[in-house]
Amino acid sequence: MSLSGALSNALSGLTANSRAATLVASNIANATTESYGRRTLELSSRAAGTSGGVMIGGVVRNTDAAVIADRRFSDAQSGFANDMQSFATRIETLLGESDAPGSLNSMYAAFENALTAAASDPSSTQRLKTVAHAAQGFATTLNTISDSIQAARTDADRSVSAQVSSLNTGLARVRDLNTAIADGATRGGDPSSLMDERQRVIDEMSAIVPLRAVARDNGALALYAGSGTVLLDPSIHRDPVEIGFQPHDPVTAYTTLENGFLSGLTIDGKAINSSNSGLLGGGTLGAQLQIRDTVAVDMQGVLDGVARDLVERFGPGGPDGTLSTGDPGLFTDGGLAFDPTNEPGLAGRISLNALVDPEGTEVWRLRDGLGAATQGAVGDASRLLGYSDALSDLDVPGSSSLGSGASSFGGHVTDFIAAVSAARVRADGEQSFTSARHTALKELELSKGVDTDAELQDLMQIEQHYAANARVMSTVDDLMQTLLSI
Structure with a gap:
């Protein structure tokens, strides 16, 4: 040489x-x-x-493309489980522990106990006022729970809007990075930094919707949702799809996706299945749609059913014989008689009849009847005992959301609390499982990354x-x- x-x-x-x-x-x-x-x-x-x-x-x-793909799917599953667990915990916390002051169960127990105490001394105005306060407190608790459920649905609707915006922005950025990477490769440059940024952008979107990345020519990537829906594929079309959504603020018990008052998702202007089992389900976007359109709607339905059962037990035909058909009973629908065709949102409107306002002077009507012209015998406890019996009677509920089995009113309250608690327990279990799997995949991905000891040897x-x-x-x-x- x-x-x-x-x-x-x-x-x-x-x-x-x-x-x-x-x-x-x-x-x-x-x-x-x-x-x-x-x-x-x-x-x-x-x-x-x-x-x-x-x-x-x-x-x-x-x-390692295979590990990254699995981790991205895990991002979506973990995000879904976290959001569902947060919602279940939020509602369970709102109901409160059974023996905690202000909880739904304790407020109902206070109402029951107040009726019993008043029946033992119906002449006591103070005990009658205690009944009125307890009844008003229980109705207010139902109002608060209903308002909080609708607030959670409103938050979910806002979250869907924000996530759709993030998806559209992210897809556009991936498109631009695909172009920049292809240009860099053509010029013989090093596009690694651009690839890092593209991976970061895709990772940000992977919790919203489960994503699959498929390699295309010149270092470009195509993105597909977990359902197989094309989101971006430069071999088909340069531009990504446009995901559409119209927020609605505030969301109320009257507004649902089913009745058309709330927006669903669209892809390039075409409506798609907007449930978690739809084309863009499986991640945090699906979780928020599930909360807004299914879980919270069902929960509100049961709560409205509980409120309706309470209204009907104390309405005309119940223990108060002074009421005529069409009269508001002890519990009213915003001060009016309840209309069975207007059940949605009743838990947010239920209120104590103003005739027995605890701050007023006519609490004697609890003893003598809401429609009584004058006070009756102060020692007559029959109507107060009738109220207690009305709560414990095994009746078939008028609301289909409570099922068709006969139950006491207390049974409906207990079932509602138990259902919320069971949902939270299930959500905890799912969250623990997905979190453990996500952690394992994340660690596996990191293990295939930079090993500083090996780098120092090199x-x-x-x-x-x-x-x-x-x-x-x-x-x-x-x-x-x-x-x-x-």
Whole structure:
């Protein structure tokens, strides 16, 4: 080998060593950076007929596509479970622990106990006022729970709007990054940083909707929802789909997707199934739609059924014989008689009849009847006892949301509380399972990322190779100086 050939050989090695050292430094600096792909240098021998040496083929970004795909699906499943658990916990906390002051169960118990105490001394105005206060407190608790359920639906509607906006923005950014990566690859540049950014953008969207990425020409990626729906595919069309949604604020018991008052999702202007089992379900977007349109609606329906049962037990035909058909009973629908065709949202409107306002002077009507012209015998406890019996009677509820079995009013309250608690327990279990799986996949992904110990070992080898090439160049320099001095 000639001296110039040896010099060229060593120079190519020094160039490769310098580039490799830069990549190792970048790997170590970004060892904990999300979405960073470990870089390695692609080297090959120079073509035959040359003086030898190495040629840099490019920078390779090392990732495990299969692990990333599984982790992204886990992002969506974990996001769905977290949102459902948060909602279930929110409602259970609102109901309160059974024996906690202000809880639904304790407020109902206070109403029952107040009726019993008043029946033992019906002449006591103070005990009658206690009944009125307890009845009003229980109705107010139903109002609060109903309002909170609708507030949760409103929050879910806002979240859907924000997530749809994030999806559209993210898809547009992936499209632009696909273009930039393709341009960089065509010019022979290193698009690794752009690929890192693209992975980060996709990862941000993966909790909203389960995503699958499919490689296309020139380093581009196509994105598909877990259902197989095309979201972005440059081989089909340059632009991503446009996901549409119209928020509605506030959401009330009257407004549902089913009756057309709330917006569903669209793709490129075409309506799609907007449930969690639809084309874009499976992640946090599906969870918020599930809360807004199914879980919270069903919960409101049961609560309205409980309110209706209470209204009807104390209405005309009940223990108060002074009431005529069409009169509001002890519990009213916003001060009016309840209309069975207007059940939705009743729990938010139920109120104590103003005739027995605890701050007024006519609480004696609890004892003598809401329609009584004058006070009756102060020792007559029959109507108060009738109220207690009305709560404990096993009646078939008028609301279909409570089923068709006969039950006491207390049974309906207990069943509602138990159902909410059971939903929270199920949500806890699902959250624990998805969280454990997500953590395992995340750790597996990280294990295939940057290993700083291995990078430092590589750096030591690079240093040795650099020193060897430098020694060759120094030797060639000495030989050339010797030749020149002859």
